[in-house]
Amino acid sequence: MKKRSNILILMSDEHRADVAGFAGDPVVRTPTLDWLAQGGVTFTNAYTPSPICVPARQCILAGQYPSTCQCEGWIGLPPGHLTYASRLGQYGYRTAAFGKLHMIGPDQSGGFQSRPVGDVDFGQQQPVVERWSASLPKDERNVPGMAKWSDRKEIERAGPGPDNPHDVHSVEGAVDWIRETFVGDRYDRHSGDRPQLLQVGLHDPHYPYQCDPDLFRYYLPRMKRFAHEEPHDHPFLGLSPWPPEPLQAGVHLAERDVMRARAAYYGKVETMDRHFGKVLQALRDAGEDLDEWIIVYLSDHGDQVGEHGVWEKQKFFEGSVRIPLVIRAPKFLSPGETITSNCNAVELFATLCDFAGVPVPEGLDGASLCRHVERSPYSSETAANQPGDLGEVPPSCGSQGALKPPKGGTPTEEGSNSPPKKMRVFSGEEEIYSFFLQQGFRNIMVKRGNLKYQHYEHEERGILPEVLFDLEKDPGETRNWVDDPAYADSLKTLRASAQKWRERLAKGKGTG
Numbered sequence: 393m394k395k396r397s398n399i400l401i402l403m404s405d406e407h408r409a410d411v412a413g414f415a416g417d418p419v420v421r422t423p424t425l426d427w428l429a430q431g432g433v434t435f436t437n438a439y440t441p442s443p444i445c446v447p448a449r450q451c452i453l454a455g456q457y458p459s460t461c462q463c464e465g466w467i468g469l470p471p472g473h474l475t476y477a478s479r480l481g482q483y484g485y486r487t488a489a490f491g492k493l494h495m496i497g498p499d500q501s502g503g504f505q506s507r508p509v510g511d512v513d514f515g516q517q518q519p520v521v522e523r524w525s526a527s528l529p530k531d532e533r534n535v536p537g538m539a540k541w542s543d544r545k546e547i548e549r550a551g552p553g554p555d556n557p558h559d560v561h562s563v564e565g566a567v568d569w570i571r572e573t574f575v576g577d578r579y580d581r582h583s584g585d586r587p588q589l590l591q592v593g594l595h596d597p598h599y600p601y602q603c604d605p606d607l608f609r610y611y612l613p614r615m616k617r618f619a620h621e622e623p624h625d626h627p628f629l630g631l632s633p634w635p636p637e638p639l640q641a642g643v644h645l646a647e648r649d650v651m652r653a654r655a656a657y658y659g660k661v662e663t664m665d666r667h668f669g670k671v672l673q674a675l676r677d678a679g680e681d682l683d684e685w686i687i688v689y690l691s692d693h694g695d696q697v698g699e700h701g702v703w704e705k706q707k708f709f710e711g712s713v714r715i716p717l718v719i720r721a722p723k724f725l726s727p728g729e730t731i732t733s734n735c736n737a738v739e740l741f742a743t744l745c746d747f748a749g750v751p752v753p754e755g756l757d758g759a760s761l762c763r764h765v766e767r768s769p770y771s772s773e774t775a776a777n778q779p780g781d782l783g784e785v786p787p788s789c790g791s792q793g794a795l796k797p798p799k800g801g802t803p804t805e806e807g808s809n810s811p812p813k814k815m816r817v818f819s820g821e822e823e824i825y826s827f828f829l830q831q832g833f834r835n836i837m838v839k840r841g842n843l844k845y846q847h848y849e850h851e852e853r854g855i856l857p858e859v860l861f862d863l864e865k866d867p868g869e870t871r872n873w874v875d876d877p878a879y880a881d882s883l884k885t886l887r888a889s890a891q892k893w894r895e896r897l898a899k900g901k902g903t904g
C-alpha cells in the first residue's frame with residue numbers, strides 16, 4: 393500500500409513577497425525559504441484574498457472569497473465551516489496546528505484536530521466587524537478592543553527588541569510534537585501509519601518593528617530607500633491605514649525612524665526564516681525525508697514598510713496584497729519552477745485536496761494550483777497519492793480515481809474524475825480578486841494579466857475614483873491609467889467583474 397504524503401504548511405504574517413532571497417532581495421537572509429524555493433515551485437503572482445489578517449486567514453482556510461465564506465470584515469468562520477484541515481481530516485489525515493491561525497470565533501480549531509499551541513491575545517474580545525471612530529487619538533495604546541498602536545508610533549519605537557514569545561512557543565511546541573509523534577513515546581501517540589497535515593503559523597514579521605539586536609545592527613546600515621515613497625494622490629491609497637494619514641519618509645516621519653523600522657522588519661523576516669528552519673530540522677532529526685513531504689510556505693498578506701508613505705497593509709499595492717507562495721513537493725512538482733500566472737491563496741484548499749487525493753468539495757473558489765505547473769502530479773510515475781492507497785477513504789468517496797488537474801483552468805466533466813459541477817473556477821482567465829472592509833470602505837481588487845483594477849466605496853462618502861495599474865508598464869504603481877483610452881476595453885471587463893462582486897457583497901454576505 394502506498395502511503396499518502398505528509399503535508400507541512402508554514403505560514404508567516406505580513407511577509408511581503410519581495411523581501412526574500414529567492415525573490416531577489418540582495419540584503420535579506422532567508423536560507424530556509426530559499427531552500428524551499430530551490431527545490432519547489434514559486435508562484436510570483438500569488439495574492440491574498442484580503443490584505444487584513446482575520447479575513448485573509450479565514451478565506452484561505454475555507455478556500456473561499458469573502459462573499460462566499462462571509463468573512464469580509466473582522467469576522468471568524470462559523471463553527472464547523474469546512475476548511476482544508478477538516479477536509480483532509482475527513483479522509484484520514486491526522487491534523488495539527490501550532491501558533492497563529494487568528495481564529496476569533498467560538499470555534500478556535502480552524503478544522504484541525506488539535507492545536508497544541510493556539511493563538512495568543514486574539515480572542516472574542518475583538519470587535520465583530522471592523523469599525524472604528526475617525527476621531528481616534530493618534531498615539532493611544534489599547535484602543536478599546538483593538539490593542540493597536542498607531543502606525544506612526546510603531547515606526548518611532550522601532551529598534552532592537554525581544555523575539556516574539558508566542559512564535560518561540562509555537563516553534564517549540566511543533567518541534568516537541570514532531571519528536572513525540574515520529575520517534576517519541578511520551579504520549580504513545582506515534583501515528584506513522586497515518587498521513588500528517590501539520591501547520592505552523594508565526595506572527596513574524598508582523599510589527600512591532602523590533603528584532604534581535606544583532607540582526608538589527610546587521611540590517612540597519614544595509615537599508616535603502618524605496619524608489620516610490622511619495623504618497624499616491626488617490627484619497628484612499630495615499631494614506632497609511634492607522635489612523636488614515638500620509639507617512640512619507642523625510643516629510644511626515646524622520647527618515648532615520650523609517651530606516652530603523654525597515655531594518656527591524658528585515659530582522660524579523662530572518663527570525664521567521666530561522667524559526668521555520670528549526671521545524672524542518674526537527675523533521676530531519678526525526679528521520680523524515682523531506683523530499684517525501686509536501687511543504688507549503690505562504691504569508692497571509694504583505695507589509696508596505698513605508699513604500700508610498702504607507703505602513704502595514706490594507707491597500708491593494710503589491711507590497712500589501714501580493715504574497716510569497718512556494719510549494720516544495722519534489723515527488724510531484726519539478727524543482728525550481730517559477731509560475732507567473734495570477735493565483736490566489738484561496739486556491740490552497742483545492743491544491744491540498746489535489747495532492748492528498750481527496751475529492752475537492754463543492755463551493756470552493758478557484759481550483760488546484762497544480763494546473764499551472766507543467767509536470768502534472770498525476771503522471772504515472774509519481775501518482776503515489778492516489779485515493780485508495782490509504783484504505784481509510786469513507787464510502788461517500790465512491791469509486792473515485794485520481795483527480796485530474798483541469799486543463800487551462802477549466803474543469804472537465806468526463807468520467808468519475810470530474811470536479812464537482814458547482815465548483816467555481818475563476819482562474820481560467822487568470823483573474824483573481826481581493827477584498828477588505830476598512831473604516832466604512834468596501835474595497836475590491838480585480839487583477840487580470842498585468843492589469844490591476846481597484847474599486848473603493850465608502851458607506852457615507854460614496855464611490856471614490858477608480859484605480860487601474862498596469863504592472864508591466866508601471867511596476868512601481870504610481871500612475872492611474874483609468875482615463876487612458878488605450879485601456880477602455882480592458883477597463884470595461886474589469887469594471888463588470890468588480891460590479892459582480894459588489895452585488896454579491898451588497899446582498900449582506902460578508903458583513904456579518
Ligand SMILES: [Ca+2]
Nearest residue numbers: 405406445692
Ligand atoms: Ca496578518
